Amino acid sequence: xxQVTQNPRYLITVTGKKLTVTxxxxxxxxxxxxxxxxxxxxxxxxxxxxxxxxxxxxxxxEGYKVSRKEKRNFPLILESPSPNQTSLYFCASSPTEGxxxxxxxxxxSVL
Amino acid sequence: GDSVTQMEGPVTLxxxxxLTINCTYTATGYPxxxxxxxxxxxxxxxxxxxxxxxxxxxNKGFEATYRxxxxxxxxxxxxxxxxxxxxxxxxxxxxxxxxxxxxxGQGTILTVHP
Numbered sequence: 001x002x003q004v005t006q007n008p009r010y011l012i013t014v015t016g017k018k019l020t021v022t023x024x025x026x027x028x029x030x031x032x033x034x035x036x037x038x039x040x041x042x043x044x045x046x047x048x049x050x051x052x053x054x055x056x057x058x059x060x061x062e063g064y065k066v067s068r069k070e071k072r073n074f075p076l077i078l079e080s081p082s083p084n085q086t087s088l089y090f091c092a093s094s095p096t097e098g099x100x101x102x103x104x105x106x107x108x109s110v111l
Numbered sequence: 112g113d114s115v116t117q118m119e120g121p122v123t124l125x126x127x128x129x130l131t132i133n134c135t136y137t138a139t140g141y142p143x144x145x146x147x148x149x150x151x152x153x154x155x156x157x158x159x160x161x162x163x164x165x166x167x168x169x170n171k172g173f174e175a176t177y178r179x180x181x182x183x184x185x186x187x188x189x190x191x192x193x194x195x196x197x198x199x200x201x202x203x204x205x206x207x208x209x210x211x212x213x214x215x216g217q218g219t220i221l222t223v224h225p
Contacts, residue, residue, distance in 0.1 A: 004154070031211035042115075042200060042215035043155070050211075058212070090154055094211030097162075098143050098204040102154030 002027045006091045006103035013081055014111050021076045021106050023091030029101070031094040032074040033058065034066065036087040037105075043090065049074055081110040113138045115201050117216035124191055124223050132186040132219045134175075134201035142203040144168075144177050144184040145213065149198040158186075158199070191223045 006023045013019055025032065033048035035058075045058030049068040063085055065077040074093075078085060086109050092100040118133040136142065143162045147155040159168035164179035173188045184201060198220050202213040 033211055040217050042217040043213075044215070045212055048212060092154075092211070097206050097210040098145050098160055098202070098213060099157055100147075100155070100211065100213065102156070104152070104154050 002101070004091055004093055004101050004103040006089075006106055008106060009104065010107050012109045012111065015082055016080050018077070018079050019081060019108075020078075021089060021091075021108070023074045023076065023103060024072050025074075025091075025093040025101065026072065027093060027095065027101065028071065029093035029095050030071070032068070033092050033094070033100075034064070034074070034076045035090045035092065036060065037090060038087050046076070046089075081108075083110050086110045113142065113203060113205055113214045115203055115214055115216035117199075117201050117219050120218075121220035121222060124221070126193055126223055126225050127190045128223075130186070130188040130191045130195075130221070132199055132201075132221070134184045134186065134216060136182050136184065136201075136203050138182075138203055138205060138214075140205060142205050144175070145202045145204065146173070146175055146184070146186050147200040147202060147215075149200065149218075151197070155200060191221075193223045193225055196221055196223045 004025045034046040035043040047066040049055045089106045091103040145160045146158040148158045159170040161168040161177035167176045201216040
């Protein structure tokens, strides 16, 4: 089954404790990205990657890191999380313009 | 920069009612337009799209027409069902090398009662 898998689904952490949210896709897509969803703001792109070892900032990259060492994986790293990063996060992969396949989301709470 | 504005929600309807969710956009060039739907506890799914002016996207009884003159892409359905209850997002893509990036509206919550 074609899918984007992200883990964990729920995460509660404390300020400053490094965390990683994993994302993997099995569709051989070159383009992958991370979004955060906040009430009243819709989804905003954090980082994206157009291929292995190629990553770039989206609209709200501050406080986040990513890596793309393999085509299928695109982890999101918060090295020192802060409460304003409490949000619902989605990983997505894309084969063509505008058609995104989303993971099921990771609800992160930073206390 | 590019932006998408959706009508304020939430929207509450009875089954078989007519649905309209308004969406307008601001963009340079000629964007492609999309509607995505998010069911509870799930990621977003592509509902329909239109890639040029006057195109009509349709799927599952939903329709939206790309209106360049009014910079709009309103979502409509003639008879909603309880199973249509979800959050609906209008989005645009500027295309080019960043083909996987979408600019989203804020989302509209739709609740359909039996």
